[in-house]
Amino acid sequence: MSAVIWLALDGVGHPADAPPDSVWEQDLPALRPLIDAGLALDAALGVPGLPQSGTGQSCWLTGLDAVQLMGKGGAGQQAGEHFGPHPGPTLQALLREASLPVRLTRAGGAAALLNFYPPGYFAAQARRPRYGCFPFSFLAAGLPLNPPGLPSVSPLLGLHHDFPWAAAQSLDDLRRTGESLARTAENADLLVIDLWLSDLLGHQGRPAAPPELLTAGKRYLRHLDALLSGMLGAGGRVVVGSDHGNFENLNIKAHTTARVPFAGSGVALGQPGNIVEAGAVMAGWFGLT
Numbered sequence: 197m198s199a200v201i202w203l204a205l206d207g208v209g210h211p212a213d214a215p216p217d218s219v220w221e222q223d224l225p226a227l228r229p230l231i232d233a234g235l236a237l238d239a240a241l242g243v244p245g246l247p248q249s250g251t252g253q254s255c256w257l258t259g260l261d262a263v264q265l266m267g268k269g270g271a272g273q274q275a276g277e278h279f280g281p282h283p284g285p286t287l288q289a290l291l292r293e294a295s296l297p298v299r300l301t302r303a304g305g306a307a308a309l310l311n312f313y314p315p316g317y318f319a320a321q322a323r324r325p326r327y328g329c330f331p332f333s334f335l336a337a338g339l340p341l342n343p344p345g346l347p348s349v350s351p352l353l354g355l356h357h358d359f360p361w362a363a364a365q366s367l368d369d370l371r372r373t374g375e376s377l378a379r380t381a382e383n384a385d386l387l388v389i390d391l392w393l394s395d396l397l398g399h400q401g402r403p404a405a406p407p408e409l410l411t412a413g414k415r416y417l418r419h420l421d422a423l424l425s426g427m428l429g430a431g432g433r434v435v436v437g438s439d440h441g442n443f444e445n446l447n448i449k450a451h452t453t454a455r456v457p458f459a460g461s462g463v464a465l466g467q468p469g470n471i472v473e474a475g476a477v478m479a480g481w482f483g484l485t
């Protein structure tokens with residue numbers, strides 16, 4: 197069976213919890229039916245405060261409650277803590293031991309992180325290592341970033357990095373990339389793309405934000421839609437999830453407590469209620485329990 201391609205969205209709350217006139221309010225012929233047929237999961241995990249990338253992504257990657265783990269041993273006897281954006285020592289130890297790329301590789305499976313990392317990324321990491329949960333987990337598994345011989349995907353998905361985030365690639369380009377990813381999947385077990393531009397755009401949110409922000413947000417989802425349509429058209433098995441809300445509400449700058457999508461094609465989603473349980477479901481796809 198071909199690999200599962202995991203589109204790990206950053207900061208994308210479920211459309212059911214988005215305010216009116218959000219980025220979701222548009223025609224997304226591949227993405228929206230997939231999301232609507234999937235689940236909306238709790239990412240707050242019963243802990244006060246706003247969900248963060250470090251703990252949220254660790255929950256997905258391990259199927260364990262990283263938020264509870266962060267609260268342990270704290271001075272205030274607190275029951276859980278949202279932590280991020282990058283994993284610190286506690287979460288790093290968890291990811292080294294229990295993240296999906298590590299466990300899958302240990303079991304003889306083939307996993308790859310397909311993000312394209314530019315030279316500047318490696319230079320910045322050399323000065324001050326601050327890997328996000330996804331690159332950290334793949335490195336912990338002994339796997340390279342920018343894996344040779346595999347297609348790489350920019351998490352910008354064909355948008356410029358800076359305001360007004362204009363399109364640098366066509367939807368057809370993205371569709372073709374999606375098709376090529378689905379073909380690559382025939383020789384692997386798990387392919388992951390860590391898609392963080394949504395969170396960056398979400399943090400630009402504010403009351404009366406410039407209209408270019410909403411336009412760019414909608415563009416990002418259309419590009420994601422095109423990538424997905426290429427994958428699905430070529431028979432790819434795909435899962436879409438997100439670590440917390442943010443991007444679905446561009447009226448505010450911060451993360452949100454919105455539920456997050458868990459959706460897929462060619463995979464059994466089961467009945468998880470939160471992102472920890474969803475992480476466990478995903479591990480189960482590879483016989484890891």
Ligand SMILES: [Zn+2]
Binds near residue numbers: 206207248249250
């Ligand atoms: Zn995040």
